[in-house]
Amino acid sequence: xxxxxxxxxxxxxxxxxxxxxxxxxxxxxxxxxxxxxxxxxxxxxxxxxxxxxxxxxxxxxxxxxxxxxx
Numbered sequence: 019x020x021x022x023x024x025x026x027x028x029x030x031x032x033x034x035x036x037x038x039x040x041x042x043x044x045x046x047x048x049x050x051x052x053x054x055x056x057x058x059x060x061x062x063x064x065x066x067x068x069x070x071x072x073x074x075x076x077x078x079x080x081x082x083x084x085x086x087x088x
Contacts, residue, residue: 033058036069 033053034040040049046066053059 033061033065036062036066041066041069 034049040046046062049062050059053062
């Protein structure tokens with residue numbers, strides 16, 4: 019039954035899904051502190067970086083076209 023204990027121990031630490039509230043620097047520290055395993059902290063950091071990259075790619079600013087010079 020050693021395998022069941024291992025699975026239970028690994029599943030006990032659930033990595034939170036990054037979102038607008040917990041992916042910022044201060045809340046992110048609180049989420050990291052709640053994770054006991056190093057690989058879970060690494061996964062959460064990677065997920066936050068991915069979250070911010072996706073958000074940056076989907077945000078855009080409207081820029082007016084230059085006037086025609088024909």
